[in-house]
Amino acid sequence: MEKYELILKRLLELPGSLSAGQDQIRIVCPVCKNPKAKCYVGIHKRILQEQGKKLLGYECKHCLFHGLVGPKFFKTLGIEVDKDTLESMKFHRENIKTVNPVTKMEKLNIKIPDFIRPEDKFKIDYLSKRFGRKVTIQDIKKYKIVVNFKDLYQVNNLNLFSNLDPKDKDYERKRNYLKYLGNEFTNHFVGMLSVDNNKINLRNINSEKLKNKRYMVHVINKNIGNPYMYMPDIPVDLLASEPVINMAEGNYDIIGAKELFFLNENYDNVFVAIGTRAAYKRVLNQILKMTGFLNAKINIFADYDNDATDIESEEGLKWYKELFKDYRCLFSEINIIYNVAKYKDEKGIEQFSKDFGDLSKPVNVKSIVI
Numbered sequence: 001m002e003k004y005e006l007i008l009k010r011l012l013e014l015p016g017s018l019s020a021g022q023d024q025i026r027i028v029c030p031v032c033k034n035p036k037a038k039c040y041v042g043i044h045k046r047i048l049q050e051q052g053k054k055l056l057g058y059e060c061k062h063c064l065f066h067g068l069v070g071p072k073f074f075k076t077l078g079i080e081v082d083k084d085t086l087e088s089m090k091f092h093r094e095n096i097k098t099v100n101p102v103t104k105m106e107k108l109n110i111k112i113p114d115f116i117r118p119e120d121k122f123k124i125d126y127l128s129k130r131f132g133r134k135v136t137i138q139d140i141k142k143y144k145i146v147v148n149f150k151d152l153y154q155v156n157n158l159n160l161f162s163n164l165d166p167k168d169k170d171y172e173r174k175r176n177y178l179k180y181l182g183n184e185f186t187n188h189f190v191g192m193l194s195v196d197n198n199k200i201n202l203r204n205i206n207s208e209k210l211k212n213k214r215y216m217v218h219v220i221n222k223n224i225g226n227p228y229m230y231m232p233d234i235p236v237d238l239l240a241s242e243p244v245i246n247m248a249e250g251n252y253d254i255i256g257a258k259e260l261f262f263l264n265e266n267y268d269n270v271f272v273a274i275g276t277r278a279a280y281k282r283v284l285n286q287i288l289k290m291t292g293f294l295n296a297k298i299n300i301f302a303d304y305d306n307d308a309t310d311i312e313s314e315e316g317l318k319w320y321k322e323l324f325k326d327y328r329c330l331f332s333e334i335n336i337i338y339n340v341a342k343y344k345d346e347k348g349i350e351q352f353s354k355d356f357g358d359l360s361k362p363v364n365v366k367s368i369v370i
């Protein structure tokens with residue numbers, strides 16, 4: 001029997017207590033003392049999912065008495081429990097999250113492991129190619145790179161199965177699938193943590209089993225619902241006189257832009273990847289809440305799609321002009337920046353570099369103010 005079951009069993013012995021289905025009982029509320037046993041005690045779902053731990057909560061349907069089962073609760077009921085049992089009910093707040101009071105964004109407290117295993121060297125080589133230089137352990141931290149998926153979980157005491165409900169009839173299958181994914185991520189993928197530390201955007205490097213998936217997103221805590229946003233961990237000077245907001249769709253594009261054009265640390269710049277083109281306005285609103293950077297200069301490191309309309313024509317920029325129409329007056333300048341370079345691939349076929357996500361390819365910047 002697990003600790004929480006022992007506690008429920010003990011509470012069931014109190015006068016007036018009733019069973020209320022699996023993992024739940026009813027007791028006479030110690031506060032309002034309603035004889036109909038209106039106080040429900042059972043597994044706390046929300047916290048169960050956050051920590052993968054079985055904690056008990058209580059809630060009286062008659063008065064307002066509610067909370068987590070712990071020392072105070074036992075004291076109120078006048079029952080003695082041993083140290084082990086109390087320990088098992090402990091709620092580790094430090095491992096959960098903080099909430100930004102302005103943006104209301106919840107953020108997980110997660111540490112990027114700062115070591116590289118020898119078997120992960122091919123991932124560092126892959127990153128170094130895309131960065132156009134040797135990637136260091138400082139880069140791993142600055143760009144919030146998840147080199148080894150399993151290490152991230154271990155270092156931060158996370159539970160891979162915490163989003164699953166053990167009562168789900170599909171639990172075993174889902175658990176096995178997650179385990180399989182976790183192994184593939186660990187052995188064949190390299191990822192980056194989103195700004196709230198809750199999503200890992202993973203790039204497939206050499207997984208055969210998942211070869212049709214180039215990118216995959218893993219969510220650590222499904223109860224946190226922030227939209228996707230990636231920002232390198234670079235300080236920003238909120239009092240900057242000429243702030244610049246740099247945006248791109250992909251993580252590698254914003255890293256490439258930072259690496260290319262902003263090598264000297266300059267805290268007037270914000271760097272952010274938004275995931276998909278449709279998210280530009282939403283992310284811009286969020287950045288404004290975070291920084292207050294009105295009158296900033298905006299740089300969009302756009303994808304130069306060969307199939308799209310000619311970017312030099314009015315038609316080509318129409319999409320961005322339309323998108324930022326209502327924002328134009330808020331900013332000193334909005335710049336759309338393309339990489340228009342061409343190169344010959346290994347077969348001698350002419351290709352476009354298209355974006356800033358792979359600095360092993362040539363760069364030829366075309367910048368247009370809208």
Ligand SMILES: [Zn+2]
Nearest residue numbers: 029032060063
């Ligand atoms: Zn009550």
